[in-house]
Amino acid sequence: MEVKITFLLTASFLLLTGPAFAATFLEGYLDNGNFEEGPKPTDIKKTVLKGKYALPKWELNGFVEYISAGPQPGGMYFAVAHGVHAVRLGNEASISQTVKVKPGALYALTFGASRTCAQDEVLRVLVPPQKGDLPLQTLYSSNGGDTYAFGFVATSNAVTVTFHNPGIQEDPACGPLLDAVAIKELFPPRPTRDNLVKNPGFEEGPYHLVNSSHGVLLPPRQEDLTSPLPGWIIESLKAVKFIDSKHFNVPSGFAAIELVAGRESAIAQILRTVPNKFYNLTFAVGDAKNGCHGSMMIEAFAAKDTLKVPFKSEGKGRFKTASFKFKALSFRTRITFFSSFYHTRTDDFGSLCGPVLDQVRVVPVAHM
Structure with a gap:
C-alpha cells in the first residue's frame, strides 16, 4: 500500500511539475509595462533617459524620453491615456524587453501608441522573425487614447519585444509615444460541426489595458496565422476595433468587432468548404452604444455572393441578424465584411466609429 501511495504521489508531482504545468499562461502587463517605475535621478536629464538600462526592466537604444502626462516644454501637450508616464521614441530610437514564452504559441501584444506631431510617424513592432509597421497618421480617438494589438508566434522559449521608431523627423521633438505594453497568450480556435467559422463571436482576442475604455485597434494586413484576432484576417488599409462588453454594447458574449473606417476597415x-455545395451565412449587426448614430451598412461577401445589410443606428445598442445563402466554388471560400460608410461619434467628431459585427455563423444547407 505504501509503495502504491508513493508511486501515485510521485506521478502526481511529475505531472504537476512537467513542461505542461511549468509553461504558465501569460496575460497582463510586461514588467514595468506601464512605465510607472521611473528612472533613478542619475539616469535622466530633464526628460532624456541616459544609458541603455536607464528605464527599469527595459533596454534602450538611441534618443528616448521619459514623459509625464500634461503640458510639455515648448508648448506641446501629451495625453497619456493609460497612466501617468510614457516614453517617446526619437529618430531611430527603440526600447526592448525579453519575455519568457512557449515555443509555437500565439501571442498578442497590446499597447497604447500615438503620434506626437508629424503626420508620417510610424511605430515598428518587432518580435523576430516577425515585424510590423504601424502607421500613426489616423487618430481613431481624439484624446490620444488609441490602443493597438500585434500578434506573433513564438519561435523559442524567450522572445525580445522591440518598439522602434524607423523615421527621421526634422523636428527632434516628434516621434511615437508609447504609454503601456501588455501581452496575452491566445488559443487558435477550431471550426465545429455547428459552425465552420473559427472564433465566430470574437471571444478570443487581445488583452484589454487597464484604464482603457476605447477598445483595441487591430492593425491592417494581419494574416490569420499571426492575427491578434485568432482565425481572422485584417485585410484592409485601416484598422478594425476589438470591443468588449464591459465598455460597449455587444450583441452576444463578451466581445465583438466594430468596423471603424468604412470600406478601408x-x-x-477563409473557410474549408465543398465545391458546388450551398451554405448559409448568418451574422449580427448593431451599434456599440457609444454615440455612433446614422445610417449604417455592412457588406458581406462569400464566394461570388454579396449581401448589403442596412442598419439605422440611434446609439441605443440595438442589433439585428442577417443571413444569405452562397455556393462554394472551391475547397476554400473567403468570407469578408466591411462597412459601406464612414462615421464619427456625435459627442466627439474626432473619434471614428462604425457598425458592430458579431456572431458569424456558416453551416451547410441540407437541401436546395
Whole structure:
C-alpha cells in the first residue's frame, strides 16, 4: 500500500511539475509595462533617459524620453491615456524587453501608441522573425487614447519585444509615444460541426489595458496565422476595433468587432468548404452604444455572393441578424465584411466609429 501511495504521489508531482504545468499562461502587463517605475535621478536629464538600462526592466537604444502626462516644454501637450508616464521614441530610437514564452504559441501584444506631431510617424513592432509597421497618421480617438494589438508566434522559449521608431523627423521633438505594453497568450480556435467559422463571436482576442475604455485597434494586413484576432484576417488599409462588453454594447458574449473606417476597415476568414455545395451565412449587426448614430451598412461577401445589410443606428445598442445563402466554388471560400460608410461619434467628431459585427455563423444547407 505504501509503495502504491508513493508511486501515485510521485506521478502526481511529475505531472504537476512537467513542461505542461511549468509553461504558465501569460496575460497582463510586461514588467514595468506601464512605465510607472521611473528612472533613478542619475539616469535622466530633464526628460532624456541616459544609458541603455536607464528605464527599469527595459533596454534602450538611441534618443528616448521619459514623459509625464500634461503640458510639455515648448508648448506641446501629451495625453497619456493609460497612466501617468510614457516614453517617446526619437529618430531611430527603440526600447526592448525579453519575455519568457512557449515555443509555437500565439501571442498578442497590446499597447497604447500615438503620434506626437508629424503626420508620417510610424511605430515598428518587432518580435523576430516577425515585424510590423504601424502607421500613426489616423487618430481613431481624439484624446490620444488609441490602443493597438500585434500578434506573433513564438519561435523559442524567450522572445525580445522591440518598439522602434524607423523615421527621421526634422523636428527632434516628434516621434511615437508609447504609454503601456501588455501581452496575452491566445488559443487558435477550431471550426465545429455547428459552425465552420473559427472564433465566430470574437471571444478570443487581445488583452484589454487597464484604464482603457476605447477598445483595441487591430492593425491592417494581419494574416490569420499571426492575427491578434485568432482565425481572422485584417485585410484592409485601416484598422478594425476589438470591443468588449464591459465598455460597449455587444450583441452576444463578451466581445465583438466594430468596423471603424468604412470600406478601408475589413475583416475576412477563409473557410474549408465543398465545391458546388450551398451554405448559409448568418451574422449580427448593431451599434456599440457609444454615440455612433446614422445610417449604417455592412457588406458581406462569400464566394461570388454579396449581401448589403442596412442598419439605422440611434446609439441605443440595438442589433439585428442577417443571413444569405452562397455556393462554394472551391475547397476554400473567403468570407469578408466591411462597412459601406464612414462615421464619427456625435459627442466627439474626432473619434471614428462604425457598425458592430458579431456572431458569424456558416453551416451547410441540407437541401436546395
